[in-house]
Amino acid sequence: MTTVAAAARIRPKRVLPGFGLTMGVTLSYVGIIVLLPLAALVLKGAEIGPERFFAIMTAPRTLAALKLTLSAAAMATAFNAVYGLLMAWVLVRYDFPGKRILDALMDIPFALPTAVAGLALSALFAGNGWYGALLEPMGIQVIFTIWGVAFAMAFTSIPFVVRTVQPVLEDLDPQYEDAAVTLGAHPFTIFRRVVFPAILPAFMVGVTLSFARSLGEFGAVVFIAGNLPMKTEIASLLAVIRLEEYDYNGAAAIALTLLMIALVLLVASNLLQARALRYKGRGA
Amino acid sequence: MTITIAHLTRRFGETEVLRGIDLSVEKGELVALLGPSGSGKTTLLKIIAGLDWPDAGVLEVNGEDWLQKKAQDRRxxxxxQNYALFPHMTVRDxxxxxLTVRPRDTRPAPAAIAGKVTELLQFLQIPQLADRFPAELSGGQRQRVALGRAMAIAPELLLLDEPFGALDAQVRRDLRRWLREVLQQAGSTTIFVTHDQEEAFELADRVVVMGAGRIEQVGRPEEIHDHPATPFVARFLGMTVELPVTLHAGRAGAPGLDTASLPRVAMADGPAMLFLRPTDITPVPDPQGRFTVADVTSTGALLRLRLKDDLTSAEPEIEIARRLAPPLRAGARIHLRPEAGRLFPATAGIPPAVAPAIKALKESSL
Structure with a gap:
């Protein structure tokens, strides 16, 4: 009898209970809310057939919309990369009155309905708005141009850079900088050779997210862009217009293209990150 | 490289971290700053390095005012303590x-830098680690790399903050010997910070004992070990048994103590405090003894006796080699024979009621 008992396999117990339940709920959620709609979109896109798809995407109006969206998103991201990094640096490295308020303000673009942001920006940059009244006499037109589109995109996606870089910068041990100082490095060299490499992976995530978000930004942009076909019409808006015209294939093709760009970006960013973090991967 | 420090003070808000430090270090000397945590030793080291600045005082090196000099230029x-190796760079980098961050006009050519690095890797006996990242090294290997990185700029002054703090006991002992040899060969002036007296005594030519922002004693290791200058140093160096005695003609005496082994001292008659290491006391079974054994624990090599002092109701702990110990059980009465100790005027001591708190503080800091 005892030998039988001894031979019985012991099932290791998990210390934390509820794995089956929590994992099941999570996977169902991901399936229903994220994967299924994406799959539907891909299937819809596949129905169209390659020639038709190609025709839709190379139509001048679609190309113009994509070009505008991509260039404006690139401009917004470039701005956010510099300004977001600076903002994170200021919020982490210095103490000043109002720091907590400034820190809280950084979340406003996330919390604010994008339409509200769009309206506010349009009002500011309109010919009789505060900024517009200053800029337009100088011949700088923001509203109804790519500048306005880029500005709206930058506004809504800046927190991605700040909020990804900030915690990493906070955790960065000041000893590395002290060590660099004792070795004779001057401030800019320390930033370039010690601090920036440490925050680079997080920075890349922030920049990629900022770009991806800018590609898809809709609410804030449509108010300031003017939405002139071939000029200031962004890709997501074009998809909506196609949908309103009952051109489901046209809408799906544009949506699918945007989806692919976003996916490629995320994969590329992850690969770059893995490369930047390779020193952590190996070894103990 | 001669360092002169005078009247150095530093406060963080309300806390005075350094309360007037005077110290000079000669060229080629190996000096240990020894003290419990919070004694200001690391702050002093950082001020010498230029990573912190005093509120007042003098720091001169070879006659030059280093308080006017940025850390980058002090070389x-x-x-x-945790080596602070740049995690994204290989050992070589x-x-x-x-060397690579020097201004262009004084920077050695890449080939010269590579040569210097290879030479250092050989000197530190780690050429096989050249292309690894810090995350792939053991604690002892990291320490060697950190030392290599510091030595690459050919510094005249080496500063080490708790160089063995992050290592386990065995590695510590091996590396201590190795470090001593390396420092001797390098010949640079060295100051290191430690809270471990064994480390300080084994490595240093001269030990500076610090407590609460002041220098308590400066001297050669044996000098400090045998003749602690203040009750603070005595306690910090493990003289944890404090017994009130009366001095008469230079001899200490107290009921229940056999002080025949203690030398005469040149101190005025009157009450005094005798500081003893737990291992410097021999318990002698004595039915009329002043002390009762409260309990006996064995650490393997040593027997640790917790005693009850019938006179002061203090509870001193003494230690004795197990094979030399008389057969003692809890409840046995004994008297004590101190073999070596240090006497301080009674006023300099702290009342026995406070002593356990100090001891607890010290243990928590170790």
Missing amino acids: IGFVF NIAFG
Whole structure:
């Protein structure tokens, strides 16, 4: 009898209970809310057939919309990369009155309905708005141009850079900088050779997210862009217009293209990150 | 490289971290700053390095005012407690860092830098680690790399903050011997910070004992070990048994103590405090003895006796080699024979009621 008992396999117990339940709920959620709609979109896109798809995407109006969206998103991201990094640096490295308020303000673009942001920006940059009244006499037109589109995109996606870089910068041990100082490095060299490499992976995530978000930004942009076909019409808006015209294939093709760009970006960013973090991967 | 420090003070808000430090270090000397945590030793080291600034005082090196000099220009080698190796650089790049960040006109050619790094890797006996990242090294290997990185800029002054703090006991002992040899060969002036007296005594030519922002004693290791200058140093160096005695003609006496082994001292008659190491006391079974054994624990080599002092109701702990110990059980009465100790005037001591708190503080800091 005892030998039988001894031979019985012991099932290791998990210390934390509820794995089956929590994992099941999570996977169902991901399936229903994220994967299924994406799959539907891909299937819809596949129905169209390659020639038709190609025709839709190379139509001048679609190309113009994509070009505008991509260039404006690139401009917004470039701005956010510099300004977001600076903002994170200021919020982490210095103490000043109002720091907590400034820190809280950084979340406003996330919390604010994008339409509200769009309206506010349009009002500011309109010919009789505060900024517009200053800029337009100088011949700088923001509203109804790519500048306005880029500005709206930058506004809504800046927190991605700040909020990804900030915690990493906070955790960065000041000893590395002290060590660099004792070795004779001057401030800019320390930033370039010690601090920036440490925050680079997080920075890349922030920049990629900022770009991806800018590609898809809709609410804030449509108010300031003017939405002139071939000029200031962004890709997501074009998809909506196609949908309103009952051109489901046209809408799906544009949506699918945007989806692919976003996916490629995320994969590329992850690969770059893995490369930047390779020193952590190996070894103990 | 002669360092002169005078009247150095530093406060963080309300806390006075350094309360007037005077110290000079000669060229080629190996000096240990020894003290419990919070004694200001690391702050002093950082001020010498230029990573912190005093509120007042003098710091001169070879007659030059270093308080007017930025850390970058002091050309010191600093080894951090956790080594602070740049995690994204290989060992080779870490060691080369100090050379590659020089301004273009004084920077050695890449080939010269590579040569210097290879030479250092050989000197530190780690050429096989050149292309690894810090995350792939053991604690002892990291320490060697950190030392290499500090030595690459050919510093005249090496500063080490708790160089063995992050290592386990066995590695500590091996590396201590090795470090001593390396420092002797390098011949640079070295100051290191430690809270471990054994480390300080084994490595240093001269030990500076610090407590609460002041220098308590400066001297050669044996000198400090045998003749602690203040009750603080005595306690810090493990003289944890404090017994009130009366001095008469230079001899200490107290009921229940056999002080025949203690030498005469040149101190005025009157009450005094005798500081003893737990291992410097022999318990002698004595039915009329002043002390009762409260309990006996064995650490393997040693027997640790907790005693009850019938006179003061203090509870001193003494230790004795197990094979030399008389058969003692809890409840046995004994008297004590101190073999070596240090006497301080009674006023200098702290009442026995406070002593356990100090001891607890000290243990928590170790």
